[in-house]
Amino acid sequence: MASQGMHSPVEQFEIKSIIELSAGGYDISFTNSSLFMLLAMVVGGVFLASAMSKREMVPGRMQGAAEMMYEFVADMVRSNVGNDGRAYFPFVFTLFVFLLFGNMLGLIPYSYTFTSQIIVTFAMAAFVFVGVTLIGLVRHGLHFFSFFVPQGAPKVLIPFLIIIEVISYFVRPVSLSVRLFANMLAGHTMLKVFAGLAVMISGAGGIAMTGSVLPFLALVGLTGLEVLVAALQAYVFTILTCMYLNDALHLH
Amino acid sequence: MTRVNRTVSATAAGIAVLMTASTAMAASGEAGLPQLKIETWPSQIFWLVVIFGVGYIFMERVVTPRIGTVLEERRTRLDDDLTRAREASSEAAQTRADYEASLDAARNEAAEFARNAAADAAAKADKEGAKAAKKMATKIAAAETKLAAARSEAEGNIVAVAAEAAIDAAQQLAGVKATKAQAEKAVKSAAAQGAG
Numbered sequence: 001m002a003s004q005g006m007h008s009p010v011e012q013f014e015i016k017s018i019i020e021l022s023a024g025g026y027d028i029s030f031t032n033s034s035l036f037m038l039l040a041m042v043v044g045g046v047f048l049a050s051a052m053s054k055r056e057m058v059p060g061r062m063q064g065a066a067e068m069m070y071e072f073v074a075d076m077v078r079s080n081v082g083n084d085g086r087a088y089f090p091f092v093f094t095l096f097v098f099l100l101f102g103n104m105l106g107l108i109p110y111s112y113t114f115t116s117q118i119i120v121t122f123a124m125a126a127f128v129f130v131g132v133t134l135i136g137l138v139r140h141g142l143h144f145f146s147f148f149v150p151q152g153a154p155k156v157l158i159p160f161l162i163i164i165e166v167i168s169y170f171v172r173p174v175s176l177s178v179r180l181f182a183n184m185l186a187g188h189t190m191l192k193v194f195a196g197l198a199v200m201i202s203g204a205g206g207i208a209m210t211g212s213v214l215p216f217l218a219l220v221g222l223t224g225l226e227v228l229v230a231a232l233q234a235y236v237f238t239i240l241t242c243m244y245l246n247d248a249l250h251l252h
Numbered sequence: 253m254t255r256v257n258r259t260v261s262a263t264a265a266g267i268a269v270l271m272t273a274s275t276a277m278a279a280s281g282e283a284g285l286p287q288l289k290i291e292t293w294p295s296q297i298f299w300l301v302v303i304f305g306v307g308y309i310f311m312e313r314v315v316t317p318r319i320g321t322v323l324e325e326r327r328t329r330l331d332d333d334l335t336r337a338r339e340a341s342s343e344a345a346q347t348r349a350d351y352e353a354s355l356d357a358a359r360n361e362a363a364e365f366a367r368n369a370a371a372d373a374a375a376k377a378d379k380e381g382a383k384a385a386k387k388m389a390t391k392i393a394a395a396e397t398k399l400a401a402a403r404s405e406a407e408g409n410i411v412a413v414a415a416e417a418a419i420d421a422a423q424q425l426a427g428v429k430a431t432k433a434q435a436e437k438a439v440k441s442a443a444a445q446g447a448g
Binding site for chain 2: 097
């Protein structure tokens with residue numbers, strides 16, 4: 001499908017260095033990916049902080065939106081983790097805001113979606129995984145390992161179930177990161193394919209140009225879908241973090 | 253088990269996307285997915301840690317306490333207002349109850365007063381009536397006695413007159429000389445027969 005003049009649909013994921021930096025032999029340049037991480041955090045943080053600057057008793061639109069986000073995450077933590085989860089609320093909230101703004105800003109044309117980088121999603125998932133495991137170990141000591149023994153299972157099956165539970169536990173960071181990464185990769189690739197198609201057909205000239213209306217309409221619909229996916233995947237990543245945290249705190 | 257299945261299927265789907273994308277790229281002569289260029293990873297991890305770390309501190313120190321206190325203040329304020337409204341409402345109910353109680357008391361008092369007045373009036377009327385009736389009865393009795401006396405006197409006179417008339421009639425008609433006592437007896441029996 002890739003023809004002359006049509007950009008590769010995955011070219012959009014290319015990392016481009018903005019400020020060259022290196023430390024200890026590693027390239028730590030500030031790139032387009034870093035820029036949008038920064039933008040997501042700054043836009044999210046500034047929006048929330050400025051929306052709350054008046055601290056009104058009866059909130060306006062902006063403050064209402066900020067409070068809604070706060071309560072949304074607070075309810076998520078409360079219902080999935082319980083009262084023990086309060087201490088981890090700022091982390092979960094930061095995670096949600098970062099992912100939501102990252103995904104949403106990534107949908108703006110010419111912007112960059114850092115959540116489409118497997119290394120970024122994997123680093124976050126691995127941090128959650130390691131953090132949650134440490135919390136479980138600190139809180140329950142060796143009793144933490146009873147998490148891998150299913151309750152009420154027939155004795156014969158227990159060794160197999162332990163193997164399955166251990167595998168499923170260690171697959172968590174992989175599934176958590178791949179889910180977000182794959183959704184972003186697939187969505188943005190698809191948008192680019194349809195956009196490229198529309199441009200390619202319109203380049204044909206004459207009456208054939210009108211054919212580009214079809215991929216363009218599909219692009220409009222897909223963009224709407226991607227807005228949904230962006231919000232949904234931020235939510236899914238966050239709620240799974242809450243569930244893993246709950247498992248570590250309460251062991252089933 | 254469902255958790256395992258979900259996890260495995262999500263992972264499989266992700267790997268499938270990765271593989272398809274990279275084979276597609278390889279087939280079209282490209283260098284593969286930019287995401288798999290390991291040389292870009294240290295920079296991304298570094299900036300993720302820095303930005304997320306600073307962002308976390310900002311959210312933890314500034315944003316979440318600010319929103320939290322506003323929500324907390326609002327909840328307290330609402331609770332206060334509700335408590336005050338509830339107090340005012342119960343106060344109003346109390347006032348109303350008091351008012352109704354006093355109204356009832358006044359009504360009862362008035363009713364009792366009216367009842368007493370009626371009873372007094374009735375008692376007075378009864379007393380007067382009885383007095384009047386007694387007076388009347390005395391008068392009637394006196395009149396009746398008088399009447400009875402007048403009647404018996406009149407009856408006595410009639411008998412005497414009739415007896416004289418009978419004596420005269422007997423002497424002139426039959427030449428019989430009757431005594432006064434005989435004549436009176438005859439008149440009385442005739443009167444009794446006539447009356448009978």
